Amino acid sequence: MTLPDKNVLLFDLDGTLVDSAPDLALALNRTLEDLNKPLVDQHTIRGWVGNGAKVLVQRGLSGSATINELLDTALVEEALTIFLAHYQQCLCIESALYNDVKEGLFTLKLAGYRLAIITNKPAIFIQPILQGLGLGNVFELLIGGDTLPQRKPDPAPLHYALAQLNVTAEQCLMIGDSKNDILAAQAAKIDSVGLTYGYNYGEDISLYQPQWCFDHFKALLTLLIKNEE
Numbered sequence: 001m002t003l004p005d006k007n008v009l010l011f012d013l014d015g016t017l018v019d020s021a022p023d024l025a026l027a028l029n030r031t032l033e034d035l036n037k038p039l040v041d042q043h044t045i046r047g048w049v050g051n052g053a054k055v056l057v058q059r060g061l062s063g064s065a066t067i068n069e070l071l072d073t074a075l076v077e078e079a080l081t082i083f084l085a086h087y088q089q090c091l092c093i094e095s096a097l098y099n100d101v102k103e104g105l106f107t108l109k110l111a112g113y114r115l116a117i118i119t120n121k122p123a124i125f126i127q128p129i130l131q132g133l134g135l136g137n138v139f140e141l142l143i144g145g146d147t148l149p150q151r152k153p154d155p156a157p158l159h160y161a162l163a164q165l166n167v168t169a170e171q172c173l174m175i176g177d178s179k180n181d182i183l184a185a186q187a188a189k190i191d192s193v194g195l196t197y198g199y200n201y202g203e204d205i206s207l208y209q210p211q212w213c214f215d216h217f218k219a220l221l222t223l224l225i226k227n228e229e
């Protein structure tokens with residue numbers, strides 16, 4: 001199958017291209033340790049990734065996916081500053097591209113697709129991570145969770161991408177692992193692909209009704225490139 005009207009692919013980062021949870025967990029636990037707070041196992045932290053650094057830190061301090069509303073604002077700000085410094089030091093220790101992502105992105109680019117990243121991760125970390133994983137020159141636009149005041153599931157970063165790339169919603173496909181990606185795409189009237197291997201808070205991404213749902217990154221090539229098996 002091919003999608004002739006699409007020529008722009010908007011990719012989520014964490015849980016879609018990169019399994020970044022081990023390093024996010026490392027940085028979060030170093031932060032909690034500095035603050036004498038209880039540490040959290042990596043499996044639990046996997047279920048907390050997807051709403052950006054501040055929410056991750058708030059979940060860490062709450063010891064739960066549900067943020068404790070009584071958390072002290074100054075403590076959250078202090079923890080966020082500590083977390084960002086730790087994460088800067090461990091961006092690519094254990095983080096790795098999912099299977100077939102590197103070859104797949106190069107194939108899509110060679111086939112003529114324009115590629116962009118729209119992540120909820122702070123923007124300063126995007127390029128170093130891409131560089132560290134051999135994808136430094138693949139994307140023409142990088143949008144982070146703090147590029148605009150709004151982040152996914154708000155459609156604002158997607159609208160911003162359309163304007164920056166000078167394309168229409170119909171030309172784009174949003175590809176992500178989380179309901180935030182699918183809801184943002186739906187609000188921006190952009191078709192979406194949900195990938196099931198990422199984080200999505202332990203929930204089945206198909207519940208959010210993306211146009212396509214795949215268990216492997218490679219399936220994107222079948223959808224987007226003629227004559228691929």
Ligand SMILES: O=C(O)COP(=O)(O)O
Nearest residue numbers: 013014050051052119120
């Ligand atoms: O770092 C996060 O919270 C999630 O980032 P993502 O939007 O790339 O999944």
Ligand SMILES: [Mg+2]
Nearest residue numbers: 012014015178
């Ligand atoms: Mg994600």
